[in-house]
Amino acid sequence: MSSRDLVIGVVFLIQTTVGVLGNFSLLYHYLFLYFTGGRLRTIVLILKHLIAANSLVLFSRGVPQTMIALGWKQFPSDYGCKLLFYIHRVGRGVSIGTTCLLSIFQAITISPRNSRWAEFKVKASKYISLSIALCWPLFMLVNIIIPMYMTGNSRNYTIKMKIHLGYCSAEVSNRIKASVHAAFLSFSDAVCLGLMLCASISMVSILYRHKQRVQHIHMTHLSPRSSPESRATQTILLLVSTFVSFYTLSSIFQVCVTVFDNPSWLLVNMAALFATCFPTFSPFILMSQDSNVSRPCFAWIRN
Known part of the structure; x- marks a missing residue:
């Protein structure tokens, strides 16, 4: 094992362990x-x-990538690769969908009573629950074609082109057809990102108007920072901005890996690294903004 493989393997191991914990x-x-x-x-x-x-x-994504980087060259098999990458794509899609729903729900929650979103406040919980229930089967259906292209890295290629994606590879016979399928898979992501950005802009606008109103009436004890709704909104905005940043970087590296016939070792590993950045850091963003997260744990230990 080379020193660079050992370094990237340790990086993946630390990232995966921290994210899981x-x-x-x-x-x-x-x-x-x-x-x-x-x-x-x-x-x-x-x-x-x-x-x-x-x-x-x-x-x-994190566990198999760590095993490959640390020298497990024959892992996973073709069938294991198809299953793992399908699970990765479904998890990634649901992560995008739930983050989108989170921003939309919070935008509706903090909207003024005289806004056009006011009528959805009462029904928001019901709609959100139904949307989450549909989120999993939707992305399972959208990504059903993924196993058709995925295969293990140990397989020999004679006719079909090979796109190296880390612990797995994609076999492509027609690059135009592959581009059409990639565009289809990216459509749902683009819709979620568009809705996410619209909801975020709406939340920023609402918080800004609230701040201006508070400053106008000189009531400092009603500062937006002291409001639970405002604190939750700021947390979600931070979560969304983190998601968009990591998703953009991951998409850029993934496009480069797909476009280049022989992507470099660094490019492949950076694409895999950024793909798991948001799942790793998002729980710590939520916990850092909520001072009450650890209190039940400490109370249970004392009892």
Whole structure:
């Protein structure tokens, strides 16, 4: 094993371990509140699905990539590769969808009573629950063609072109056909990103108008920072901006890997690294903005 493979393997190992621990810690917090009779908001339901999707991405992309980098060259097999990459794509899609729903739900929640979103406030919880329930089968259906192209890296290629994607490869017989399928797979992502950005702009606008109104009436004790809704909105905006940043970088590297016939070792690993950045850091963003996350844990230890 070369020194560069060892370094990138350790990086993947640390990233995957930290991400798994962060997601399971946050999930433990919500489960603790549920079983101790704590009141869980609708937003927590969305976060639970986000945690589940992030965990799927880490286990299906981070773990195999770590094993390959540390010298397990024959892992996974063709069938294992098809399954792992399909799980990765579904988890990634649900992560995009739940982050989009999270921003939309919060934009509706903080909207003024005289806005056009006011009529959706009462029904928002029902609509969000239904949307999350449809999110999983939707992305499972959209990514059903993924296993058709994926294969293990150990397989020999004679006619079809090979696109190296880290621990797996994609076999392509027609680059135009592959581009059409890639555009189809990216359509749902583009829709979610568009809705996410619109909801974020709406939230920023609402917070700005609220701040201007508070400053106008000189009531400092009603600062937006002291409002639970405003703090939650700022957390979601931070989460969305982090998601968009990592998603953009991941997409750029992934396009480069797909376009180049023989992508470099660094390019392939950077694409895999950025693909798991958001699942790794998102739970810590949520925990850093919520000072009450660790209190139930410490109370349970003291008891």
